[in-house]
Amino acid sequence: xxxxxxxxxxxxxxxxxxxxxxxxxxxxxxxxxxxxxxxxxxxxxxxxxxxxxxxxxxxxxxxxxxxxxxxxxxxxxxxxxxxxxxxxxxxxxxxxxxxxxxxxxxxxxxxxxxxxxxxxxxxxxxxxxxxxxxxxxxxxxxxxxxxxxxxxxxxxxxxxxxxxxxxxxxxxxxxxxxxxxxxxxxxxxxxxxxxxxxxxxxxxxxxxxxxxxxxxxxxxxxxxxxxxxxxxxxxxxxxxxxxxxxxxxxxxxxxxxxxxxxxxxxxxxxxxxxxxx
Numbered sequence: 001x002x003x004x005x006x007x008x009x010x011x012x013x014x015x016x017x018x019x020x021x022x023x024x025x026x027x028x029x030x031x032x033x034x035x036x037x038x039x040x041x042x043x044x045x046x047x048x049x050x051x052x053x054x055x056x057x058x059x060x061x062x063x064x065x066x067x068x069x070x071x072x073x074x075x076x077x078x079x080x081x082x083x084x085x086x087x088x089x090x091x092x093x094x095x096x097x098x099x100x101x102x103x104x105x106x107x108x109x110x111x112x113x114x115x116x117x118x119x120x121x122x123x124x125x126x127x128x129x130x131x132x133x134x135x136x137x138x139x140x141x142x143x144x145x146x147x148x149x150x151x152x153x154x155x156x157x158x159x160x161x162x163x164x165x166x167x168x169x170x171x172x173x174x175x176x177x178x179x180x181x182x183x184x185x186x187x188x189x190x191x192x193x194x195x196x197x198x199x200x201x202x203x204x205x206x207x208x209x210x211x212x213x214x215x216x217x218x219x220x221x222x223x224x225x226x227x228x229x230x231x232x233x234x235x236x237x238x239x240x241x242x243x244x245x246x247x248x249x250x251x252x253x254x255x256x257x258x259x260x261x262x263x264x265x266x267x268x269x270x271x272x273x274x275x276x277x
Contacts (some may be wrong), residue, residue, distance in 0.1 A: 018233045025232055032228040036221040040214055047206030051199055062192045065185045072182045075175040080164050088151075088160035097152045101145055108141040 017025055052057070078084070089097070115133050 008065075016235055018235045021233050029228055032225060036225045040217045042214060043210070047210060048203040051196070052169070055195070055199075059192050059196060062188045065189065067185045067189075068178050068182050072179050073175070075172045077168050077172070078164075080161055084164055085157055087162050088163050089156045090159070093152060093156045099151060100148045104141060104144045104148060108137060108144075112137055112190070125222070 112134070115137070116130070119130050119133070
């Protein structure tokens with residue numbers, strides 16, 4: 001083909017496996033493709049540990065706690081009123097005071113008789129002196145009886161207040177203990193609830209991870225196949241070829257330049273003229 005018959009000339013390069021690694025790479029790619037075409041082998045066992053027997057017992061025990069929420073609150077102390085004093089005072093106080101009152105009266109009577117005896121011996125019995133002594137004796141007796149009664153009721157009142165305040169303190173302590181127990185029970189239930197939620201969340205996250213593993217498996221297989229092609233020893237070969245012109249292609253198809261002229265009617269004779277014998 002003449003140079004005038006060439007329309008264009010193209011060159012390029014082509015990469016191929018080096019000859020010395022061809023069989024090894026071919027075998028490796030075949031095994032890799034076989035492995036990549038295998039289906040996903042799912043793990044069918046449990047994905048999370050779940051609750052232990054001890055945890056289940058603890059959860060049930062804490063869940064069964066009776067929280068005294070209705071009894072919880074702030075203690076409201078009561079006032080020590082007259083009615084409270086009467087309620088807490090010894091109902092037998094008068095019976096306890098009577099012996100003292102009788103003894104005071106007996107002592108006063110003894111004093112009165114002694115004074116009367118002395119006045120009689122002095123010849124002044126029934127006079128003004130006796131009246132003064134009698135009046136003083138009665139006044140002393142009245143003061144003594146008032147002191148006995150007042151001191152008795154004061155002591156009873158003080159003891160009643162002490163008992164009242166002691167009961168108020170015990171009620172305060174009981175309220176505090178109820179509140180403390182209720183808060184501890186609620187805290188224990190909240191803590192156990194958080195543990196149950198964490199265990200449940202662990203199972204959910206394991207299920208999600210398993211789902212994502214199965215979902216991404218085909219993509220990982222493609223990446224695996226692609227990784228088999230990385231770093232392979234390739235040899236580069238250059239090539240070039242010329243593209244013939246349309247006229248040259250037509251002449252080659254019509255049997256040469258002479259036949260082409262005959263077809264065009266430019267040559268003498270017929271293209272199929274028999275030779276002269």
